[in-house]
Amino acid sequence: MHPIQRQLHSDHHHLLLVLNCLSKEIDCFDFDARQDPDMEVILNALDYVREYPDKWHHPAEDIIFNQLLAKKVKESNLIKKLEEEHGKIIQETEKVTRLFRAAADDCIVPTNELVDSARQYISLQRVHLEKENEFIYPLMDKLFSPDEWKEIENKVKIQNDPLFNKPSKREFTQLYNHILELEKEKEN
Ligand SMILES: [Fe+2]
Ligand SMILES: [Fe+2]
16 A cells, blocks of 8 residues: 555544544533533644644545546546535634634533534544545555556655654643543443
């Protein structure tokens, strides 16, 4: 597997871990939850999404998807839809971040608005990456020649994932440890 493709794959795995963590915090807003939601974890998770998947992962996919569209693959309509969703996801990350920042700054934001928008956002992200995993990612292996990967390499410069690969900020180290603990709890 080409290193760019490998990184995109592990991005999906990592993004799912972040979404699971976010989803668990959002469940803490339920009236019968045993724990309070941790606003810091929520805001750090959203910061990560803005800083890495929204900045690198989706734009890298756009370049690869356009290369697939040029091949007139039968999945073209789905690819176009997924490209459109990238724009929507980026906008939604901003919107959800604004809402949670306002709530963290003691502005009055109704809880149901926070919970509904976060759940819709998580679902948009999950469905999007599942479709990519199932229908589009397998095409890369099948259809790109080494020369085409060279072309892609010239346009897509691999970036460091600031959460899962050498966390660059204290907030991300905390979030990383939190995610590890969650995963350990699941195993037990
Ligand atoms: Fe995508
Ligand atoms: Fe993706």
